[in-house]
Amino acid sequence: MSADIRGAWRRLALLAMLGTVTALSACATSPYKRAGNPGEIASALARSRPAPAGARSLVFLVLGGAGGARIAAYDLAASRLVWTQPGEVTTRIAVGADVLVHGSAPVGPGAGGAVIVARDIGNGAVLWQKPLAADERLAGYDIDASAVYLVVQKVGASKRETSGSVIALEPRAGKERWRHVLPTGRVAGPAVRGGLVAVPVDSQYVILLDGATGGELAQAMSTAEAATFVRGLPEGMFFGSRGVFLLSPATARGSRQAPGYLLAQLPPFVRPFYWYDLYRPEQQQYSAIDRNHILWRVAVEGDRARFRDDTVVVHDYRFLFGFDATSGALRWAYSHPSDAVASTDTGSVIAFVSADGDVAALDRVTGARRYQARLPGEVVRAATFDAEGFSPTLAGAETGAGAAPDVVATLGAIVADPDRRFPDLKLFAIEEIGRQPGREATGKLLDILGERGLTPLAVQKTSEALAARRDTQSADLLAAALRMHADYAEGRTAPPVDFLAKAVGALGPSGRSVTPELVAQLRLPETPTPAAAQIARAMIATGAEEGLPALRDFLTMYRADPAHDADPSALIAAAEALIKLGGAAERRLLLFVAEEPHTVAALRVHLVRALGETDPGAPAAKTAATRAASATSTTTSTSN
Amino acid sequence: MLVNRVGLAIATALALSAGAASAAEPTPAADTKPAAQAKPAKASKAAKAKTAAADGDKRALASARVDGLRAALFGEDDAAAVAAARELGASGAGNAAEPLAELLAAGAAPSRAEASLDALAKLGGGGVLTAPRAFEVLDLYAGHRAPELRQRAIKALGTIKDPRVVPTLMARLGDAAPGVRAAAGEALAARKESAAKPRLFALIKRGDMSAASPMAALATPDMIPQIAELAGSVDDGVLATTLGEYAQRDDVPDRLRVDVVRTLSGMGGAAATTALVEYIASVPSKDDRPSKREAQKLLDTREAAK
Numbered sequence: 001m002s003a004d005i006r007g008a009w010r011r012l013a014l015l016a017m018l019g020t021v022t023a024l025s026a027c028a029t030s031p032y033k034r035a036g037n038p039g040e041i042a043s044a045l046a047r048s049r050p051a052p053a054g055a056r057s058l059v060f061l062v063l064g065g066a067g068g069a070r071i072a073a074y075d076l077a078a079s080r081l082v083w084t085q086p087g088e089v090t091t092r093i094a095v096g097a098d099v100l101v102h103g104s105a106p107v108g109p110g111a112g113g114a115v116i117v118a119r120d121i122g123n124g125a126v127l128w129q130k131p132l133a134a135d136e137r138l139a140g141y142d143i144d145a146s147a148v149y150l151v152v153q154k155v156g157a158s159k160r161e162t163s164g165s166v167i168a169l170e171p172r173a174g175k176e177r178w179r180h181v182l183p184t185g186r187v188a189g190p191a192v193r194g195g196l197v198a199v200p201v202d203s204q205y206v207i208l209l210d211g212a213t214g215g216e217l218a219q220a221m222s223t224a225e226a227a228t229f230v231r232g233l234p235e236g237m238f239f240g241s242r243g244v245f246l247l248s249p250a251t252a253r254g255s256r257q258a259p260g261y262l263l264a265q266l267p268p269f270v271r272p273f274y275w276y277d278l279y280r281p282e283q284q285q286y287s288a289i290d291r292n293h294i295l296w297r298v299a300v301e302g303d304r305a306r307f308r309d310d311t312v313v314v315h316d317y318r319f320l321f322g323f324d325a326t327s328g329a330l331r332w333a334y335s336h337p338s339d340a341v342a343s344t345d346t347g348s349v350i351a352f353v354s355a356d357g358d359v360a361a362l363d364r365v366t367g368a369r370r371y372q373a374r375l376p377g378e379v380v381r382a383a384t385f386d387a388e389g390f391s392p393t394l395a396g397a398e399t400g401a402g403a404a405p406d407v408v409a410t411l412g413a414i415v416a417d418p419d420r421r422f423p424d425l426k427l428f429a430i431e432e433i434g435r436q437p438g439r440e441a442t443g444k445l446l447d448i449l450g451e452r453g454l455t456p457l458a459v460q461k462t463s464e465a466l467a468a469r470r471d472t473q474s475a476d477l478l479a480a481a482l483r484m485h486a487d488y489a490e491g492r493t494a495p496p497v498d499f500l501a502k503a504v505g506a507l508g509p510s511g512r513s514v515t516p517e518l519v520a521q522l523r524l525p526e527t528p529t530p531a532a533a534q535i536a537r538a539m540i541a542t543g544a545e546e547g548l549p550a551l552r553d554f555l556t557m558y559r560a561d562p563a564h565d566a567d568p569s570a571l572i573a574a575a576e577a578l579i580k581l582g583g584a585a586e587r588r589l590l591l592f593v594a595e596e597p598h599t600v601a602a603l604r605v606h607l608v609r610a611l612g613e614t615d616p617g618a619p620a621a622k623t624a625a626t627r628a629a630s631a632t633s634t635t636t637s638t639s640n
Numbered sequence: 641m642l643v644n645r646v647g648l649a650i651a652t653a654l655a656l657s658a659g660a661a662s663a664a665e666p667t668p669a670a671d672t673k674p675a676a677q678a679k680p681a682k683a684s685k686a687a688k689a690k691t692a693a694a695d696g697d698k699r700a701l702a703s704a705r706v707d708g709l710r711a712a713l714f715g716e717d718d719a720a721a722v723a724a725a726r727e728l729g730a731s732g733a734g735n736a737a738e739p740l741a742e743l744l745a746a747g748a749a750p751s752r753a754e755a756s757l758d759a760l761a762k763l764g765g766g767g768v769l770t771a772p773r774a775f776e777v778l779d780l781y782a783g784h785r786a787p788e789l790r791q792r793a794i795k796a797l798g799t800i801k802d803p804r805v806v807p808t809l810m811a812r813l814g815d816a817a818p819g820v821r822a823a824a825g826e827a828l829a830a831r832k833e834s835a836a837k838p839r840l841f842a843l844i845k846r847g848d849m850s851a852a853s854p855m856a857a858l859a860t861p862d863m864i865p866q867i868a869e870l871a872g873s874v875d876d877g878v879l880a881t882t883l884g885e886y887a888q889r890d891d892v893p894d895r896l897r898v899d900v901v902r903t904l905s906g907m908g909g910a911a912a913t914t915a916l917v918e919y920i921a922s923v924p925s926k927d928d929r930p931s932k933r934e935a936q937k938l939l940d941t942r943e944a945a946k
Contacts, residue, residue: 525815
């Protein structure tokens with residue numbers, strides 16, 4: 001299906017959906033007649049009282065390896081493991097005030113749905129377990145100091161008979177406090193913030209409940225895009241899918257034009273994933289999504305929202321990038337030796353845990369390392385952070401604090417990395433190096449061009465980046481790269497002469513100092529024909545008249561070589577260079593080449609035209625060109 | 641019309657000879673001895689070459705004949721051009737090189753270029769290749785993209801008794817084409833160019849058979865242990881050829897030959913046996929030198945072991 005057709009289908013689907021939304025909300029019997037009411041949203045938000053960030057900085061680890069399946073708590077501030085307990089974790093850990101919950105596999109044959117497990121944060125001991133019935137499906141859960149909130153779907157024989165409920169349980173005892181039946185069976189996981197529970201339903205609505213009673217307070221409606229997630233943060237409640245809406249009276253109807261709508265400008269390699277799709281049960285589990293997503297925090301002023309510090313961070317497996325959210329410009333880049341299995345934005349640092357037990361934190365604005373610890377010998381499968389506000393400031397070896405990573409060096413390391421999982425990321429890194437100022441970036445691009453094993457597309461991108469930067473201060477680097485040549489005895493391969501020559505040509509007259517190296521390459525037998533053509537073009541661009549003898553030699557030596565019959569581009573480029581850079585002697589030579597019957601036919605044809613076009617109006621020369629043209633056609637037919 | 645064209649070609653080639661001349665500039669990688677270090681031992685050879693050149697001058701072709709052959713070289717008949725090149729090469733005449741160099745400078749189809757390069761090599765072998773233009777053109781063609789043309793140009797260049805050819809020969813030791821490397825190695829060995837030893841050794845280390853004979857010709861006794869140490873990491877054939885041919889040299893002390901023969905025997909394999917057999921065969925039957933006896937004894941032992 002083409003992109004156009006897909007786009008048309010999407011538009012139709014959206015129109016149909018919006019039609020349904022409007023019809024439902026307008027209908028007197030609709031369960032969504034409150035949807036999009038700014039006043040109700042405002043009063044619901046006013047009841048929300050988020051607790052101030054605690055002094056806790058924990059990360060809960062899902063461990064595997066030789067020690068078996070375990071769950072552990074690690075204190076970031078103290079850099080120590082607090083507790084470890086055996087246990088399987090099937091769905092993501094959610095952390096409350098003194099209790100954490102996670103999913104676990106059903107026990108025993110014939111067991112029904114998922115099991116919710118609550119543990120004491122202090123020691124990891126199991127407080128209670130709640131198995132779901134066989135006909136119940138867990139849509140999701142969240143927790144705060146007051147309750148554990150489950151959204152459960154009771155699966156009926158048909159869609160109409162399927163229902164959804166929110167169940168609030170006492171955190172330490174697991175007893176049911178209240179149950180709220182939702183108006184639909186199409187329900188998603190909840191989010192809670194300061195006693196306000198948000199539940200996405202029917203793709204477009206977010207129902208807001210009072211966490212204390214389960215009473216419905218308001219309904220938000222997303223008219224511009226689906227609402228597949230809700231997320232509670234200290235700075236506000238958010239919902240969205242392709243972008244992020246700050247829940248406020250201004251976004252009660254989910255308009256992208258509202259000042260509370262956020263969408264970062266990001267390069268194409270980034271998967272625009274702001275938060276889990278809470279309608280998809282598989283996304284409750286730890287998965288590749290935890291290793292490849294966008295980390296964001298928001299600065300809120302009334303209804304207005306912007307990404308904090310105008311920065312969003314992209315976590316892409318082993319790599320972390322800080323981007324300017326408005327311009328998409330790269331601010332910093334960090335490469336880790338192994339996959340980071342989980343990451344979070346604490347508001348101050350980007351904290352992450354790697355699969356082999358590294359725990360680290362980077363400054364969210366500069367990328368400088370502000371924290372590092374290690375869990376030796378552990379295999380970390382996943383993790384959840386409970387470290388809001390964690391902001392390590394101590395410098396020194398004990399915390400692994402360091403300077404901001406060198407962007408060019410980091411990007412270069414990404415390109416050179418033998419890990420082949422990230423072709424798009426490597427292309428991005430090449431383009432970004434090209435955008436960085438200075439000789440270091442030019443040198444890095446030259447290093448990349450000299451590497452083996454690059455994909456053709458990566459080579460092309462590097463070449464384009466090198467030419468596009470027109471770094472006149474680095475002509476000597478190009479000359480040095482061109483001084484290299486293939487040597488079988490020394491096991492050296494030829495540099496990418498065509499790309500280097502193109503980069504020299506892009507410098508214009510500033511590249512003329514590289515002429516001796518271009519000449520030497522033109523004379524080398526291993527310089528490929530396309531590279532020879534590129535050298536000739538570079539000589540034209542730089543005005544390299546001192547290259548004329550080499551161009552003459554090249555043209556005469558190969559003018560009658562049938563190897564150039566199929567592709568005379570190098571000969572034509574050399575001839576063009578002789579016309580543009582040379583004088584009367586070169587024109588005489590070209591006239592001879594155009595007339596001589598053994599000259600490659602395509603070159604003769606080109607020369608006849610080119611000499612005629614470039615002759616400064618001398619009738620004699622025009623006659624010669626005409627004569628040459630006539631000779632060309634005669635000898636071509638003879639040869640044929 | 642044809643005469644006019646030939647005239648134009650020659651005039652152009654002459655007018656633009658500066659282009660070919662610039663090809664004689666040493667390549668950056670070339671690493672060789674300065675011309676001033678030419679070996680005094682070459683004095684007698686140089687004298688012979690001078691004599692040959694003088695003979696060549698005496699054997700100069702008549703100018704009308706040269707013009708006729710030049711016309712054939714530049715004419716439209718490929719077969720006639722190739723025949724003309726061969727005739728010029730076979731003439732041994734001092735003025736035979738000029739038309740060949742003109743053709744190459746003006747550019748020619750591969751068959752003509754090959755014939756012209758072969759002819760120049762033949763003239764060089766006769767010691768009459770002294771025209772500066774010949775050096776310039778051959779140096780240019782030593783960088784031709786067709787390996788068969790490079791190989792021929794290198795062979796011809798090797799016959800020129802001028803130290804200016806050494807950088808090009810040294811550079812072509814690193815050529816991607818084995819034939820070109822072999823031609824360069826042979827030319828350097830023939831000139832006893834000791835500066836070539838490190839690059840030849842590098843080629844031996846890479847198991848390049850084209851370097852075996854030149855290395856054998858140029859190796860000094862101190863290099864033999866280094867070469868022998870490559871056993872096991874380099875193709876036996878390359879080492880056996882190098883050591884076998886080294887042992888056959890007249891200037892090698894027999895005590896060292898014994899060591900070389902023992903090293904060959906220790907290598908095992910058909911290549912080493914062949915090298916031992918060839919060494920024994922190279923020694924005159926009346927010469928009962930210890931290395932020959934040792935080689936025979938080791939061969940007998942190998943036979944018995946079989």
